Amino acid sequence: MRDLFLLTADVAAAFVVAATVTATPIAVRQSAITLPFAKVVDTTGTTNIITSDQARFEALKDYGSAIALNSINGLPPVNYPATNEFIQYLSWVNDDVGIGTPPHYYNLTVDTGSANTWAGANPNRPFVITSSTVDTGLEFGALYGSGGVTGEEYNDTVTLGPLSILNQGVAGAKLAAGFNGQDGILGLGPTSLTLYTILSDFEDEIPTVVDTAFVEGLIPAHELSVSFEPTDFAPITNGLLTFGGVDPTRFTGKITYAPCTTTGLTSYFWSLNESITYQGEAIMSSTSGVVDTGTATIYMPSDAYSRYQNATGGTFDDSTGLLAITEEQYENLHDLVFHIGGREFTLTPNAQIWPRALNAAINGSADGIYLAVSSTGLPTGSDLDFIDGQAFLERFYSVFDSTNNRVGFATTPLTDAHIN
Ligand SMILES: *[C@@H]1O[C@H](CO)[C@@H](O)[C@H](O)[C@H]1NC(C)=O
Ligand SMILES: *[C@@H]1O[C@H](CO)[C@@H](O)[C@H](O)[C@H]1NC(C)=O
Ligand SMILES: *[C@@H]1O[C@H](CO)[C@@H](O)[C@H](O)[C@H]1NC(C)=O
Ligand SMILES: *[C@@H]1O[C@H](CO)[C@@H](O)[C@H](O)[C@H]1NC(C)=O
Ligand SMILES: *[C@@H]1O[C@H](CO)[C@@H](O)[C@H](O)[C@H]1NC(C)=O
Numbered sequence: 001m002r003d004l005f006l007l008t009a010d011v012a013a014a015f016v017v018a019a020t021v022t023a024t025p026i027a028v029r030q031s032a033i034t035l036p037f038a039k040v041v042d043t044t045g046t047t048n049i050i051t052s053d054q055a056r057f058e059a060l061k062d063y064g065s066a067i068a069l070n071s072i073n074g075l076p077p078v079n080y081p082a083t084n085e086f087i088q089y090l091s092w093v094n095d096d097v098g099i100g101t102p103p104h105y106y107n108l109t110v111d112t113g114s115a116n117t118w119a120g121a122n123p124n125r126p127f128v129i130t131s132s133t134v135d136t137g138l139e140f141g142a143l144y145g146s147g148g149v150t151g152e153e154y155n156d157t158v159t160l161g162p163l164s165i166l167n168q169g170v171a172g173a174k175l176a177a178g179f180n181g182q183d184g185i186l187g188l189g190p191t192s193l194t195l196y197t198i199l200s201d202f203e204d205e206i207p208t209v210v211d212t213a214f215v216e217g218l219i220p221a222h223e224l225s226v227s228f229e230p231t232d233f234a235p236i237t238n239g240l241l242t243f244g245g246v247d248p249t250r251f252t253g254k255i256t257y258a259p260c261t262t263t264g265l266t267s268y269f270w271s272l273n274e275s276i277t278y279q280g281e282a283i284m285s286s287t288s289g290v291v292d293t294g295t296a297t298i299y300m301p302s303d304a305y306s307r308y309q310n311a312t313g314g315t316f317d318d319s320t321g322l323l324a325i326t327e328e329q330y331e332n333l334h335d336l337v338f339h340i341g342g343r344e345f346t347l348t349p350n351a352q353i354w355p356r357a358l359n360a361a362i363n364g365s366a367d368g369i370y371l372a373v374s375s376t377g378l379p380t381g382s383d384l385d386f387i388d389g390q391a392f393l394e395r396f397y398s399v400f401d402s403t404n405n406r407v408g409f410a411t412t413p414l415t416d417a418h419i420n
Pocket of ligand 3: 134135136137155167168169
């Protein structure tokens with residue numbers, strides 16, 4: 001299950017440059033590490049997808065606001081981002097992450113929208129203290145859209161496939177709600193998203209697993225890549241996380257990068273500016289937003305959403321919280337084009353709809369056709385204007401580059417596939 005991929009020439013070259021400026025060379029792996037992960041859909045939940053995604057959007061936005069406000073006038077934070085009820089519907093999990101010596105393996109949600117790694121949410125699988133677990137004496141806490149976690153912050157050995165990351169900050173949950181059987185979170189957001197998670201010192205930052213693996217010389221580049229694939233059934237292990245590089249088998253052509261934003265709420269996240277068009281007409285003017293593996297759909301500001309609704313003829317469907325379209329409207333759908341870093345990333349009509357075989361998972365009718373797009377409920381210019389969620393990330397390979405503070409996207413063999 002674990003694959004090792006050789007470095008591409010570019011990454012290798014970048015590493016050589018980095019190595020030559022290191023005074024005391026450390027043993028460094030010559031390859032990135034790739035781990036598989038699974039898409040799961042749980043149909044036992046009680047709310048529809050919009051409810052859960054919307055709760056996540058609010059949490060993300062509140063978190064950014066809290067940081068921004070706090071940095072200006074020292075106000076306490078209101079909320080923290082991470083996964084919430086969306087876990088009950090659709091999430092990507094990796095059960096290959098071990099903590100401790102010998103490692104205990106946990107089922108963690110892969111989340112680029114938060115940055116703390118923690119386990120023990122499931123009372124039947126508590127966080128296990130082992131010989132390598134060091135109590136930092138710090139208390140960890142994070143609130144989510146509808147639930148949260150508090151626990152103890154430890155330093156411990158984290159095993160990611162063949163990597164053993166030493167002294168990694170991880171938390172063991174004491175109290176957790178809203179995780180529906182999953183063990184916790186693999187936090188892959190920028191380090192700044194760990195601000196406000198150490199209760200005694202809100203300015204404390206906890207290096208992420210990607211940070212620590214890079215600093216310890218275990219991976220050749222300070223970056224992470226994510227490959228999701230579209231699927232019409234779940235659970236299925238079709239995701240790949242690559243630490244320290246990219247997996248050339250999972251994308252086509254070149255990777256186009258866009259700088260992360262440096263001001264406002266979005267700057268704490270994996271973020272970028274982008275615009276969206278449909279049949280050459282503007283749907284969303286260029287604005288700032290985030291890339292989040294924990295959000296199922298694509299979020300647009302309310303005015304953009306109205307234009308998209310107008311253009312597609314969709315009607316708001318209360319059962320799912322998504323726009324429903326008829327078979328005829330589906331036949332008439334056009335490409336939805338995302339403009340990122342000077343390049344066009346095109347979602348075909350088929351890529352814009354929710355996988356029909358998974359309609360039941362979102363309380364939809366079996367023969368319904370739903371657009372995998374949601375509204376933030378706020379007009380363009382509200383700072384966190386869009387979320388490129390799973391519906392986007394299943395069609396484009398994504399790269400999260402900490403060294404250059406940028407995100408990259410590439411097409412994949414399945415970008416245009418007819419799957420939904
Ligand atoms: C699911 O759909 C039914 C009707 O299709 C609706 O009555 C019900 O409120 C929906 N459930 C949720 C949680 O939205
Ligand atoms: C992790 O969760 C998935 C989906 O619920 C499940 O299929 C898998 O067996 C779980 N793994 C472990 C180690 O519990
Ligand atoms: C935990 O690890 C961090 C980073 O390596 C280190 O700065 C800190 O002193 C460690 N804390 C304890 C209690 O060992
Ligand atoms: C995003 O767009 C805003 C407004 O045009 C601009 O001021 C900012 O520099 C842009 N940021 C990035 C990272 O492209
Ligand atoms: C939607 O279409 C109607 C009718 O053509 C038009 O009046 C309205 O301005 C449109 N709204 C948007 C947001 O484009």
